[in-house]
Amino acid sequence: MAGRPRDWHPVADSDPIPGDADRVANLGKKLRKTADELEKQIRNIKAVSEVEAWDSKAGKEFREKAKGNVKKLEAAFKRYDTAADAFGSEVTEVGGRFDDKLHAKPKNYASDLNRAQEMADLALKEAQDAEERKSANQKSLDALSDKGGKDKGGADGKDSGKEDKKKLEEARDSAGDEIEAARQKINQAKKVRDDAAKRARDAIEDVIADDSLKDGFWETLVDDIKSVTELISTVCGILSLVVGWIPVIGQALAGVLGAIAMIATLITTICTIIQVFQGNADWMDVGLAAVGFLLMGVGKAFSKVAGKFAKTALSKMNRAGAARTTKQVTRANKNLRKLSGKKFKLEKGEGWKSLKEPFTEPFSKAAWGKNLKILKPGEGNFAAARNELAERGGGSAFKGIGKSFSMADPGVASDLKGIKAGAAGLGNFDANAVSQISKTATRLGVTGAGITLAGLGLDGNLNPLVA
Numbered sequence: 001m002a003g004r005p006r007d008w009h010p011v012a013d014s015d016p017i018p019g020d021a022d023r024v025a026n027l028g029k030k031l032r033k034t035a036d037e038l039e040k041q042i043r044n045i046k047a048v049s050e051v052e053a054w055d056s057k058a059g060k061e062f063r064e065k066a067k068g069n070v071k072k073l074e075a076a077f078k079r080y081d082t083a084a085d086a087f088g089s090e091v092t093e094v095g096g097r098f099d100d101k102l103h104a105k106p107k108n109y110a111s112d113l114n115r116a117q118e119m120a121d122l123a124l125k126e127a128q129d130a131e132e133r134k135s136a137n138q139k140s141l142d143a144l145s146d147k148g149g150k151d152k153g154g155a156d157g158k159d160s161g162k163e164d165k166k167k168l169e170e171a172r173d174s175a176g177d178e179i180e181a182a183r184q185k186i187n188q189a190k191k192v193r194d195d196a197a198k199r200a201r202d203a204i205e206d207v208i209a210d211d212s213l214k215d216g217f218w219e220t221l222v223d224d225i226k227s228v229t230e231l232i233s234t235v236c237g238i239l240s241l242v243v244g245w246i247p248v249i250g251q252a253l254a255g256v257l258g259a260i261a262m263i264a265t266l267i268t269t270i271c272t273i274i275q276v277f278q279g280n281a282d283w284m285d286v287g288l289a290a291v292g293f294l295l296m297g298v299g300k301a302f303s304k305v306a307g308k309f310a311k312t313a314l315s316k317m318n319r320a321g322a323a324r325t326t327k328q329v330t331r332a333n334k335n336l337r338k339l340s341g342k343k344f345k346l347e348k349g350e351g352w353k354s355l356k357e358p359f360t361e362p363f364s365k366a367a368w369g370k371n372l373k374i375l376k377p378g379e380g381n382f383a384a385a386r387n388e389l390a391e392r393g394g395g396s397a398f399k400g401i402g403k404s405f406s407m408a409d410p411g412v413a414s415d416l417k418g419i420k421a422g423a424a425g426l427g428n429f430d431a432n433a434v435s436q437i438s439k440t441a442t443r444l445g446v447t448g449a450g451i452t453l454a455g456l457g458l459d460g461n462l463n464p465l466v467a
Helices: 021-049 057-087 098-102 109-150 155-209 217-242 250-278 283-321 326-340 350-363 365-375 381-392 397-404 410-424 431-457
Strands: none
Touching: 021 057, 021 109, 057 109, 057 155, 098 109, 098 155, 109 155, 217 250, 250 283, 250 350, 250 365, 283 431, 381 397
């Protein structure tokens, strides 16, 4: 296909009929090839299923299944066959002038798109020719006006000048009318294109509206539920990771959002399993959904371990801050260095508890009640959070946000702030130990958040590779 014109002045700012008719026809060829292959397989299955000599139990079962499969293949064939006809597998040229193309019988989308483009090209050429004549006549008028202003001849000269001016004005205006007529032809070409697109769309929609491949009520319902829960899981999961730094209410808010995300992810997994049995998904989709669900839980469990470490560190920080005598300071320093230099170990049973909690808390009445009570309006917690932010920001809550924001898990974020605040008041205590404790707690918390994000990354809303 020849390249489309680039300059559409004076009828349009850009190509009014964009597209590549040959590429549309190539798509039609591929659709036709698929339709032909489906038709061939339908004949083969029918031929095998009609063999009466195969009268065994297996033969009878095969014939029963073949009947159902043939119906689906026939529906698929009809879809591809209709789409191939609608798009067209080759571009049929229409000769003649503009009116011949305008009134030609519609064929397929590829051919009619090509016809509309040829109509637009003809209209463009007419408009450009008219534009040249319009410009030339205007230049002659301008020159005539300049000459008339300097010429002081007799009456015959004046009459001749008026007659020349009139002819030039008529020629200029006529060229302008031709340009406007070309614009109308462009609109007619657009209508040819749009009508062809509508015919192709209607033909395809009609064939898929009620065939055996169309999803029924339950298939559509499951798919809609899955789409909604995927979106809820994505939004709430991400928000739960970025609100924990808010003082007073952050952990409760993150807990509610995280629970909603976990429940939504579980529902998404269940919907995917149902779709497998409906034939609209495979077990790989189930595996990805399940892995995403488990990773979210493991990430939260990992962050709970980080939270326990941070709480232990904060407790020792508080005791260190209360130290007054030299002996107390020495002992506090020793405890801080000991905690900063060893790997944190959970008490017996704490590991399993930390792993189990993210999967049980979303269904725990006590956990919901505790978090919702903190978030309940009228309890004064929102005002307390605002006051805390203002205090951290030197009187400005907005500045306090900048000093408070953290990507650490909500179970760790507030304790990290406490550790840093405690470090500022330790005076002669071991700053290196305090710094190491803070780094360890931060690393554990961020690792947990990263694992949770990995689980969210398996969501189709975030990762188009698994959509």
